[in-house]
Amino acid sequence: MKLPDKRRAIHDAIAEIKDGDTVMIGGFGVPGTPMTLIHALVDHGARNLTLIKNDANEPGMGIDHLLQSGQVARLITTHLGLNCNAIALMNSGKLAVEFNAQGILAERIRAGGAGIGAILSDIGIGTELADGKQVVEMQGKVYVVEPALRADVALIHADRADSFGNLAYVATARNFNPLMATAADCVIAEAERVLPLGQLRADDVHTPGVFVDHLTELGELSKEYAVVRR
């Protein structure tokens, strides 16, 4: 037996994305944001997208390109504080935004990746974030139902990969990437380095390759990946 090779040209992989798709995108700030896959999605032009991403990056960076190109109808997120463009789009009604508590967004995505219907949580009870949510009483205590999130496509940034799609992340570029890599029907990963099979130690794999559909190796990194000088 040998493990299949998942390497594919970036535009071929992105071509699977359709108008109206839900797309999860890794990253928390710059670290872990798949900048190159995002640009390919801008080039591809799919519209009416629902994005699921922790934050909206900063103006002129990351998913801001997709917001500015008008490809995004809806954003499920936790915090837009560093992107005034995103806030303006939201306030003008051009972008529907659903805010989640950060750890609950992480859990909902993880639940989608774990084949679970929902989690029962007490986060936000007594605040407007719980308004309108289904509640369940269990063992005398009230919980809100937080349904699992899945996507049609997930765009993932990894530090290293092997040709089967096993992924490893570095530092705080891990964040939402390993969760989203389990929770989409089609998982597309960009990796800074793609190593031969066996070069990524089995104990050090963060995302097993069985979750990954397409893999592309990045060439020289664009400036968007660099340290931000504010």
Added chain:
Amino acid sequence: MKLPDKRRAIHDAIAEIKDGDTVMIGGFGVPGTPMTLIHALVDHGARNLTLIKNDANEPGMGIDHLLQSGQVARLITTHLGLNCNAIALMNSGKLAVEFNAQGILAERIRAGGAGIGAILSDIGIGTELADGKQVVEMQGKVYVVEPALRADVALIHADRADSFGNLAYVATARNFNPLMATAADCVIAEAERVLPLGQLRADDVHTPGVFVDHLTELGELSKEYAVVRR
């Protein structure tokens, strides 16, 4: 700033366990079973325990010692097939056994460690494993409520640790250990090697040390850790 040192003598750590406690124990078969901590718990003698463990090991190994010493009133598990002693205790009514689907046991423990009340799952619907469980309808579909599991104490086996209690596991000795290490009020880990701070790479940590209360370094491994010749 520096990180605290969690190293402690094994019997001091085990001394915190009380009669009636719920104790999670890592391992799937021999790999990852904290054989040395189990023997210390036998020596300690706490009784009327509820154990949560994937399996009951094999006769004369692992938690079989706790079953044979009469310290266990209840076992929450997935499969006892390799331990005829455990099955005999169950069949004679001396041991209460709650069977869970294996991945649901993993998720319930993980939920306990994630501060979630329960998960909603469709596993086992239409079989006797779902009998008597609370059900919830969400978005037109029926789910069973699988409540989170937490324990008073978790006994964990790791390959490597650092003095703060960051843990790394090896091969299939990982199994339930990283889940249980998040889900108990007092987490006691045995490690084959305890390394100086900084020797376990931050990207390679499987269990962050913040979850670990007490840590003990194993000396020469007993025969119970060895390959089983059946």
Added chain:
Amino acid sequence: MSDVRDRMVARAAREIAPGMVVNLGIGLPTKVVNHLPADFPVCLHTENGLTGIGPTLPPEKADRNLIDAGGAYVSTIPGSAFFDSATSFAIVRSGRLDLTMLGAFEVSAAGDLANWRIPGKFSPGVGGGIELAQKARRVVVLTTHTDRAGNAKLKQECSLPLTARACVSRIFTDMAVIDITAVGFVLVEIAEGVSAADVVAATDAPLVVPDMPLPTF
């Protein structure tokens, strides 16, 4: 293993398509791996936390920390990955497992599977069986056609506690390959030296026998 069982396992191995992620249950299904070509592109999964299972090892070559879910000492191949039990079943439940091959006590004409409990006799717990049966994209069964006492394992309804309902697509036995369809059991292949009438007689439910020559194995 008798010749016909060997042919049955070899036939089941052809069920695995290139690129699949596959979980092989304890017992007969485990032996399917011996019939895969050396460079066949497939990823084998085991519940205790490994993708990319390599050959089984004898005790003197075994790694004490490396077993499969059945307790056999296995090895890795280039590209193997280890993970915890929650991730292992996330793979199963979220649809990343293309195929599982399981053993059975009974299979019903509707594809219900009973393979974990015989009340009063055998109740070791369900392990990962329910999730494999309920959530793998395709579930096939490998079993002898009848039990040791000669009783049929393929029945109109299961009498034992179910593992999962309507989950089985195909059954490989030492007598035949049988599909579960909207009209129940359908004979699709037959073991050499066995007649359709033999299979019908050993099956405790209606069996559709197509009016055409059937492939043999």
Added chain:
Amino acid sequence: MSDVRDRMVARAAREIAPGMVVNLGIGLPTKVVNHLPADFPVCLHTENGLTGIGPTLPPEKADRNLIDAGGAYVSTIPGSAFFDSATSFAIVRSGRLDLTMLGAFEVSAAGDLANWRIPGKFSPGVGGGIELAQKARRVVVLTTHTDRAGNAKLKQECSLPLTARACVSRIFTDMAVIDITAVGFVLVEIAEGVSAADVVAATDAPLVVPDMPLPTF
């Protein structure tokens, strides 16, 4: 930072006991770290997936992949660990976070906290704030006693959308240290050069002033 704010932050730093796991919110709380001794045994946590935060780094020394939840370039220390966002909040929600220090728009006499949204003006999303406020074992607030317009931030009831109810134990301001108790706000320490009457006047709710000399900071 003005002298009194510096003293306030230094006072807050003394709230951290040896061995604690602590999350410092964006803004004033982040500066608390500058007042901890070099060998003080503490583990700092940040929501985006790091325990063991080391010193903040200037851009020319920064690692592009290593930030805190506020976007500052930080570093590691011996024993740091990285993990995903689900694990990061598992730490928070399961009770492994001993202390969080947060900023505030308003704090009520019952310990309700409002620090994430000003309807019509400022609604960037809640981030990790709700979980920190609701689940850390101890929640303290660092804030100026009044806003820029001179309005009290300590009020009988919050008027803004809440982050979490009854979560705050203690408030450090540039005027005082105030506890939340069963009888509401209680003055426990006071900034040098400030009188109890000043604090009462700047607080929009009853403030219990003990009939004894109070420590200053």
